[in-house]
Amino acid sequence: MEMMIEAEGLRKEYGDVKALAGLDLAVPSGKVLAVLGPNGAGKTTLIRTIATLTRPTAGTLRVVGIDVAHHPKQVRRSIGLAGQYAAVEPALTGRENLRMVARLFGHDRAAARAAADAVLEQMGLAEAGDRLVRTYSGGMQRRLDLGASLVGAPRLLLLDEPTTGLDPRSRNELWLAIEDLAARGTDVLLTTQYLDEADRLADIIAIIDHGKLVASGTGDELKTQLGRDVIDVSVKHDGDLQRAVDALGPEATVEVGNSRVWLPVTRGADELIAAVQALGAAGIPLDDIGLRRPTLDDVFLALTGHTTEQADGDASSGTSIR
Amino acid sequence: MTAILAPTHTASWTTTAFTFAARTLRKLLRTPQVFGIAIVQSVLFLLMFRYVIGGAIGVPGVAYVDFLVPGFVVSGILFTGGGASVAVAEDVASGQYDRMRSLPIPDSAVLAGRAIADASLMVLVGLVTLIVGFVIGFRMNTNAGDLVFAFVLLAVYALAFAFVFGYLGLVSGSAQAAQGLSILAVPFSFISSAFVPIATMPGPVQAFAKAQPLTFMVNAWRGLLLGGNVTRTFGHNLGYYVVGSLLWAAAIALVFVPLAMRSYRKR
Ligand SMILES: Nc1ncnc2c1ncn2[C@@H]1O[C@H](COP(=O)(O)OP(=O)(O)O)[C@@H](O)[C@H]1O
Numbered sequence: 213m214e215m216m217i218e219a220e221g222l223r224k225e226y227g228d229v230k231a232l233a234g235l236d237l238a239v240p241s242g243k244v245l246a247v248l249g250p251n252g253a254g255k256t257t258l259i260r261t262i263a264t265l266t267r268p269t270a271g272t273l274r275v276v277g278i279d280v281a282h283h284p285k286q287v288r289r290s291i292g293l294a295g296q297y298a299a300v301e302p303a304l305t306g307r308e309n310l311r312m313v314a315r316l317f318g319h320d321r322a323a324a325r326a327a328a329d330a331v332l333e334q335m336g337l338a339e340a341g342d343r344l345v346r347t348y349s350g351g352m353q354r355r356l357d358l359g360a361s362l363v364g365a366p367r368l369l370l371l372d373e374p375t376t377g378l379d380p381r382s383r384n385e386l387w388l389a390i391e392d393l394a395a396r397g398t399d400v401l402l403t404t405q406y407l408d409e410a411d412r413l414a415d416i417i418a419i420i421d422h423g424k425l426v427a428s429g430t431g432d433e434l435k436t437q438l439g440r441d442v443i444d445v446s447v448k449h450d451g452d453l454q455r456a457v458d459a460l461g462p463e464a465t466v467e468v469g470n471s472r473v474w475l476p477v478t479r480g481a482d483e484l485i486a487a488v489q490a491l492g493a494a495g496i497p498l499d500d501i502g503l504r505r506p507t508l509d510d511v512f513l514a515l516t517g518h519t520t521e522q523a524d525g526d527a528s529s530g531t532s533i534r
Numbered sequence: 535m536t537a538i539l540a541p542t543h544t545a546s547w548t549t550t551a552f553t554f555a556a557r558t559l560r561k562l563l564r565t566p567q568v569f570g571i572a573i574v575q576s577v578l579f580l581l582m583f584r585y586v587i588g589g590a591i592g593v594p595g596v597a598y599v600d601f602l603v604p605g606f607v608v609s610g611i612l613f614t615g616g617g618a619s620v621a622v623a624e625d626v627a628s629g630q631y632d633r634m635r636s637l638p639i640p641d642s643a644v645l646a647g648r649a650i651a652d653a654s655l656m657v658l659v660g661l662v663t664l665i666v667g668f669v670i671g672f673r674m675n676t677n678a679g680d681l682v683f684a685f686v687l688l689a690v691y692a693l694a695f696a697f698v699f700g701y702l703g704l705v706s707g708s709a710q711a712a713q714g715l716s717i718l719a720v721p722f723s724f725i726s727s728a729f730v731p732i733a734t735m736p737g738p739v740q741a742f743a744k745a746q747p748l749t750f751m752v753n754a755w756r757g758l759l760l761g762g763n764v765t766r767t768f769g770h771n772l773g774y775y776v777v778g779s780l781l782w783a784a785a786i787a788l789v790f791v792p793l794a795m796r797s798y799r800k801r
C-alpha cells in the first residue's frame with residue numbers, strides 16, 4: 213500500500229523542549245489526515261519536519277514513500293505547503309503571487325498562467341485576482357495561500373491550522389475548498405485544534421499531545437475506542453464542581469471552563485439513575501444531566517486528561533514558535 | 535473547472551533566480567517604506583551636506599559638491615541595503631521564505647535572486663541621487679566608457695553588499711531587529727572618504743577609514759567621474775582604488791554568500 217506518511221520514533225528537541233517526543237504515525241495515501249492537538253502539542257513542528265524545513269533530532273520519516281533525511285529535494289517535489297500564517301506577498305496581486313509560485317514549481321510561463329487562473333477560479337478569487345493582496349480579507353488571504361500550495365499540483369498538501377483565526381463564514385469556505393481538493397484525489401495533511409474541523413474533514417484523525425501520538429483512527433473508531441457512553445453533568449454553581457466529582461467517584465473529571473463534570477459509564481441508564489441519586493443526596497443543584505454517545509471531545513479528554521482548548525502544564529502553555 | 539497539471543520539470547537555476555528577483559523588485563518598488571524612504575533619505579542628506587554642512591568642509595583640489603556626490607551615490611548602498619534587510623526579515627517572519635524553502639528550487643538561486651533585486655534597487659537609488667546631484671551643481675569630467683564602468687562597479691559593490699544585508703535580514707529574527715542593525719551603515723559611511731577627506735581624521739580612525747571597503751569604492755567612483763587625476767589628492771592612483779574595491783567586493787561575497795546560504799537552510 214502506498215503511504216502518505218510513515219514516522220517512526222520521530223523526535224525534535226529545542227534545548228530542553230521536546231517538540232516531538234518519539235512520534236509514531238503511519239497513514240496510507242488517498243486520505244485526508246487531521247493531526248489534532250492543543251497549542252504546543254507539536255503540530256507545527258511535525259508539519260515543518262515533513263516539509264523538510266526542520267531536521268528531526270532522531271527517528272525516521274518517509275513522506276509519500278520518500279525518506280526525508282536522504283532525499284529532501286524529492287520530497288519538496290511532492291508537497292505543497294500552506295503554513296500557519298498566510299505566506300502571500302501583500303504588495304503583489306493574487307494572480308502575481310500564484311504565477312510566481314507556479315513558475316517556481318517548474319511550470320513554464322503559459323502553464324503557470326493557466327494554473328494561476330484555474331486556482332483563482334477554484335478558490336473563488338477570480339474577481340479579486342488582479343487586486344493587491346494587501347486589500348484582501350483574512351479569509352481571502354488564507355484561500356490564496358492554500359491556492360499557492362496547489363499550483364504545482366502536489367501529491368500531498370500540508371496545511372498548518374488552515375482555519376485558525378477565521379470567521380465562521382471564511383472557515384466554511386475554506387472547508388469546502390479542502391473537501392473539493394480531497395475529492396479530486398489530492399492527499400491532505402492538516403493540523404487543527406478543533407475537533408469539529410477534524411471530524412468534518414478527515415478520514416483519519418491522529419491525536420497528538422506533548423509531541424507524541426495519543427490515538428489515531430477514524431472519528432468513529434476513536435469514539436468506539438472510548439467504548440463507553442458518557443454522563444454529562446452541568447452544575448448550577450461552579451463552586452459545586454469538586455463536590456460533584458466527589459459524589460460521582462474517581463472516574464469523574466471536571467471540564468474546566470464549562471462548569472461540567474464528565475463521567476464515562478458502561479451500564480448507561482442504571483448508572484445515570486445512580487448518578488442522579490448521588491448528586492441529589494449531596495444536595496448539589498444542577499442545570500442539566502444526561503446520557504449521550506461520546507464525542508471527539510470526550511475522546512480527547514479521556515486520552516489526554518484535558519480538553520483541546522485548555523492548555524495544561526508547561527510545554528503546551530508556551531507560545532508556539534513557527 | 536480546469537484541472538491543474540503537475541509540472542513535468544523543476545524550475546532551473548536561472549528561472550528561479552529571475553522569478554524571485556522580479557517578484558522581490560516589484561515588492562520593493564511597490565512598498566514606499568523601502569523605495570520611497572531610501573530616495574527621500576538619500577536626497578535629504580545630500581541637500582544637508584551640500585547646503586548646511588558643506589560650507590565648513592574644504593577639500594583640496596576639488597569643489598565640495600563634486601567630492602560629495604560620488605560619495606553619496608556609493609555610500610547610499612549601505613542605507614538602501616538597510617531597508618532591503620528589513621524586507622528580508624519581513625519575508626521570513628511572514629512565512630514566505632518557508633514556502634520558498636519547501637519548493638523544489640535551488641537555495642542559491644533564491645538568494646541570488648534576492649541579491650539581484652536588492653542590488654538593482656541600490657543602483658536605482660544611486661542613479662536618482664546622481665541626477666539630484668546634477669541639479670545641485672555636480673559636474674562630471676568623464677567619458678561614456680568611464681561612466682558605464684562606474685555603474686558596472688556600482689552594481690558589483692551593490693551585489694556584494696546585498697548578500698551582507700540579506701544575511702543580516704535572515705539572522706535578525708524580526709523586522710525591528712533588522713531595522714536596528716541597519717544603523718551599522720552610519721559608522722561605515724561616516725568613517726570613510728564618502729563625506730569628508732580622511733586626512734583630517736585622528737590616527738586610528740584614519741587607519742580604519744583608509745582600509746575599509748567604502749573608501750576604496752568611493753574613491754574609485756570619484757576617479758571615474760571626475761577624471762583619474764583627482765584620486766592622487768587622496769594618495770593613490772585610480773587603478774589602486776578600482777582594484778582595491780573589486781578585491782573588497784570579492785572578499786565580502788566570499789564571506790557572506792556562504793553565511794547567507796547557511797542561515798537560509800538552517801533547520
Ligand atoms: N524554534 C523553536 N525553538 C524553541 N522551541 C520551539 C521552537 N518551535 C517550537 N518550539 C516548542 O515546541 C513545542 C511544540 O511547538 P509547535 O510545534 O509549534 O506546537 P503546535 O503547532 O502544536 O502549537 C512548543 O513547546 C514550542 O514552544
Ligand SMILES: [Mg+2]
Nearest residue numbers: 255256296532
Ligand atoms: Mg502551530
